[in-house]
Each structure stands twice: as C-alpha cells, then as structure tokens.
Amino acid sequence: MDPRRARQRRHRRQHGRHHSALHGGDDYSNYQHKGLIVLMLKTFSKVLSNGKFKSATHRVIRKEGKERYSFAFFSNVDPEKWLEPLPQFTEDAGEAPKYRRFLYKEYLQLRMRNKTHPPSRPEDAIDISYYAV
Known part of the structure; x- marks a missing residue:
C-alpha cells in the first residue's frame, strides 16, 4: 500500500473521518450526517x-x-x-x-x-x- 494512504488510514482510525477531512485527507461529499458543519x-x-x-x-x-x-x-x-x-x-x-x-x-x-x-x-x-x- 502507498505509504501516504496508509498514513491517512491510520489517521482516520485515530481521529475519525471528519478530523481527517479537515487535514485534506478526504472529500466532504461522502458525509451525510445530520447537523454536520463544514x-x-x-x-x-x-x-x-x-x-x-x-x-x-x-x-x-x-x-x-x-x-x-x-x-x-x-x-x-x-x-x-x-x-x-x-x-x-x-x-x-x-x-x-x-x-x-x-x-x-x-x-x-x-x-x-x-x-x-x-x-x-x-x-x-x-x-x-x-x-x-
């Protein structure tokens, strides 16, 4: 696995998906949570x-x-x-x-x-x- 993607996956597991998105790791289009503030x-x-x-x-x-x-x-x-x-x-x-x-x-x-x-x-x-x- 690409080392960058492995780091992103570890980061998401530790901090949650939203935290990772704030650091440029994910696309917000995947988030469907009621009350989510971006x-x-x-x-x-x-x-x-x-x-x-x-x-x-x-x-x-x-x-x-x-x-x-x-x-x-x-x-x-x-x-x-x-x-x-x-x-x-x-x-x-x-x-x-x-x-x-x-x-x-x-x-x-x-x-x-x-x-x-x-x-x-x-x-x-x-x-x-x-x-x-």
Missing part, C-alpha cells in the same frame, strides 16, 4: 498552519429530496498584516516554516494581477505556493 478555510490558513490545514474547493452535491441549508460568513485579514506560519505549527511542533513571511496586501495585489493580466501559461499564475520556502 468550515471552509481561506488559503491563508494554509500559511498560518504551516501547511497543516488546506483550503477546500467549494462544491455542493445535494441528493434529490434532501434538504440543505447554508450560512455564509465572510471575513478577511487586514491587508496591512504580515502573515507567516504560527509558532504552534513550527517552533512548538519542531518543524521548519514552509512559507516565508509576507504582507497580505502584497498577496492580494499579485492575485489581482492574475485576473487583470492573466499569465500566458497557467503554471505562471501566482498562488500561495509563491511564498513557499
């Missing part, structure tokens, strides 16, 4: 958690005859704030930072440039990996 984190949470938490792609598949309720709450980081991995995910965890420190407004400007001046090659688009070390 928290979708923005891309910068990947930096703050040093890659531990990943942002999810929003996708809804509702089975016919089933109800689904959504509540959206949007929040953003102050553009003047510096972002970097938090010590809980680096120093305290004994791991090296996977992202360099950056000013959030710089990231927003680069992302906007992707929209106003799309790169000729998709791989040249700026995303959070631009700040990876």
Whole structure:
C-alpha cells in the first residue's frame, strides 16, 4: 500500500473521518450526517498552519429530496498584516516554516494581477505556493 494512504488510514482510525477531512485527507461529499458543519478555510490558513490545514474547493452535491441549508460568513485579514506560519505549527511542533513571511496586501495585489493580466501559461499564475520556502 502507498505509504501516504496508509498514513491517512491510520489517521482516520485515530481521529475519525471528519478530523481527517479537515487535514485534506478526504472529500466532504461522502458525509451525510445530520447537523454536520463544514468550515471552509481561506488559503491563508494554509500559511498560518504551516501547511497543516488546506483550503477546500467549494462544491455542493445535494441528493434529490434532501434538504440543505447554508450560512455564509465572510471575513478577511487586514491587508496591512504580515502573515507567516504560527509558532504552534513550527517552533512548538519542531518543524521548519514552509512559507516565508509576507504582507497580505502584497498577496492580494499579485492575485489581482492574475485576473487583470492573466499569465500566458497557467503554471505562471501566482498562488500561495509563491511564498513557499
């Protein structure tokens, strides 16, 4: 068995399926639990958690005859704030930072440039990996 999949299976057994999904291990479409709340984190949470938490792609598949309720709450980081991995995910965890420190407004400007001046090659688009070390 692939070592990565084996780690994911062990992790799911230890922490439960929902915990694993928060760490990017599973697809939420498999969850049919009444009262389940899914928290979708923005891309910068990947930096703050040093890659531990990943942002999810929003996708809804509702089975016919089933109800689904959504509540959206949007929040953003102050553009003047510096972002970097938090010590809980680096120093305290004994791991090296996977992202360099950056000013959030710089990231927003680069992302906007992707929209106003799309790169000729998709791989040249700026995303959070631009700040990876």
